[in-house]
Amino acid sequence: MTMTVMHDDTDPNKVRYGNAGEFGALVAKTERERGEAQDVPGVRMPADLERKQPDRMWSTRRSGKQGNTLKRFPMVGFVSVAVLAFLYVPMVIVVFFSFNGGKQALLWQGFSLRWYGEVFTNGAIINATETSLLVAVIATVLSTALGVLYVLAVDHMSRAGSALASMLINASMLIPEIVLGVATMAFIRLIGLAPGFVPLVLAHTTFCIPFVVMPIRARLATIDHACFEAAEDLGASGPVTVFRVTLPLLVPGIVSGALMAFVVSMDDFMISNFLTTAGTTTLPIYIFSLIRKGVNPSVNVVASLLLLLAVVVTVTSTLLTNRKSK
Known part of the structure; x- marks a missing residue:
């Protein structure tokens, strides 16, 4: 006006x-x-x-009460509940049967913490967990560092170069994991390495990078470029602007990407299956071996603990992101 x-x-x-x-x-x-x-x-x-009346504050949040015709769509409520039930009811069942006192995984014979004690005293499970944690931590650190550098580099490319780089990084998330596993194993053999801890870390770092890049790029897109222009006007050099302005503003996205990479690395089975050896068995691989021998409540316990880890990481990521965004 x-x-x-x-x-x-x-x-x-x-x-x-x-x-x-x-x-x-x-x-x-x-x-x-x-x-x-x-x-x-x-x-x-x-x-x-x-x-003139005061302008209404612009907001991306929808009220849900005005102009929402989706809730009047036939059976939308039933479909929503059915989808949520299909996603979460199996998880609830697994957690419930992890407290089963019997020897059958899905046959309830009374409440007991017996299998939790079995899991926490099982040396093979502890070793597999330690291997998964070590691989996940190293892969998270490396993939986060590479992801941040990638985002900063792409941000300074031309529009065509940025679009091409984004297409290549996103394509790796669409390729089937079995294809990535075979290709990774072939590449490891080609450069003269044998399956083991180092190839496992390199593979996890590689496929975790796209999951790190997504939240960081989303965070960068919400930052007003006037912040960077102001830093340049005040005489800040390129490195100073990156370390004093860009990186602090990207902290929420970096935290979210790192936590996502950690969970993805902990849960990976397909690619790890091609690169593990007798001394570098990860927890998902060990769980698969337990299922092949016969399902018992210890599998439910391990699955419940992994689910708990995912919940803790998700809640922590949400709280840290909201806190850093204020």
Whole structure:
């Protein structure tokens, strides 16, 4: 909306201001002048500004009560509940039967913590868990560092180069994991390495990078570039701007990406299956070996603990992201 300032010594058809803030600044300036000289005329409020109602604050949040026709769509409520039940009821069943006192995984024979004790004292499960944790931590650190560097590099590319780089990084998430596993194993053999801990870490780092990049790029897209321009205007060099402005603003996305990479690495089975050896068995591989021998409640216990880890990481990521975003 364009507002015309009516002033005795200005032409109303020439002096125009784009918002009420600029008009208010002129009013304040004129009032100051009137305090210094009584013969200076004041500023008359335009009629359209007097009638104008305050602008409604823009928000991306939908109220859900106004203009929401989706809830009137036939059976949308039933379908929503059915989808949620299909996703979460099996998890609840697994957690429930992890407290089973019998030897059958899905045959309830009384409440007991017996199998939790079995899991926490089982040396093979502990070793597999330690291997998974070590691989996941190293892969998370490396993939997060590489993901941040990738995002900063892509942000300074041309539009065509940025689009090509984004397409390549996103394509790796669409390729079937079995294809990635075979390709990774072939590449490891080609460079003269044998399956083991180092190839496992390199593979996990590689497929975790896209999961790190997604939240970081989403965070960068929400940052006002005026922050970077202000840093340059104040004389900050490129490295100073990155370390003092860019990275602190990207912390929420970096935290979310790192936690996501950690969970993905802990849960990976397909690619790890091609690269593990007798001494580097990860927890998902060990769980699969237990299922092949015969399902018992210890499998439910391990699955419940992994589910608990995913819940803790998700809640922590959400809390840290919301806190850093304020």
